[in-house]
Amino acid sequence: MSVVRAVAPPDNDKTLFGFWVYLMTDCVFFASLFATYAVLHTSTFGGPGSAQLFDLPPVLAETFILLTSSFTAGLAMLAAHRGNKHQVLGWLMVTFVLGAAFLGLELKEFHHLATTGNSWRRSGFLSAFFTLVGTHGLHISVGLVWMGVLMTKVWRSGLTAVNLKRLTLVSLFWHFLDIIWIFIFTMVYLMGSLS
Amino acid sequence: MKRTPSPLAAYVTGFGLSLVLTLAAYLLVTGRLFSNQVLIYLIAALALIQFGVQMVFFLHLGQESRPRWKLLVMGFMVMVVVILVVGSIWIMNNLSYHSLSPSQVNTYIHNQDGL
Structure with a gap:
């Protein structure tokens, strides 16, 4: 019926508001990791700094992949409010695959750094880097598991009110992770390549 | 069924703007178009704008x-x-x-x- 209300669920929804408060506190948690990184990023202990270590094109690819997955998560929400179960599953699947591709690229970078002698044990800078980016990656992994579970739930019981609410929460979570990544991309990678 | 889905338009706008802002920041840095100090302020501003864009278009802030x-x-x-x-x-x-x-x-x- 109401297309506009469909995207923004009723404000008086306590679950939704509670989840929003959680997301905001998670922002504060990430901020403490960002502050740690900002303070430690020059403490390389004689090792390589961010300008030598990071390769920008793959990171740009990661950024576009995550951004696209945030968009497709939104499309899944729209399909859910139209009541189209198959489209919901389809877009969730696309989001899941893109999220997994992002995680794969990130792990590849971590593996490359660790095997070339630049693991988190190398310097304060790398400890802060692995903690910040790794925590984001951990959130992505949790989001992927959550999305996978939700897909089987939607597939089995359809777009029930409960599943619709879960879907709203997981898409909020996913958009939030994309926002955190903007700052990692800007502060760690882009600014890092300047120093 | 001519009711144009405005929520879809919001997602498309948010996605398009985010792509442009990300690419702009990337090209500014790789092209070294300005001094480092200026670049840092510029890409920080671009990130903050993108934060606002995604908050409004993806997380529907301001609709409550x-x-x-x-x-x-x-x-x-x-x-x-x-x-x-x-x-x-x-x-x-x-x-x-x-x-x-x-x-x-x-x-x-x-x-x-x-x-």
């Missing part, structure tokens, strides 16, 4: 009716984040400054203030 609790909680979050990040950088730089030797202080003042 009064009282705007979500906005209020977000405002508090931004306050804590600014105090935490700016405060940490400020204090730790100050600490590094105070642990310099007298000759290092001269070099520092020379570099920072051009004296």
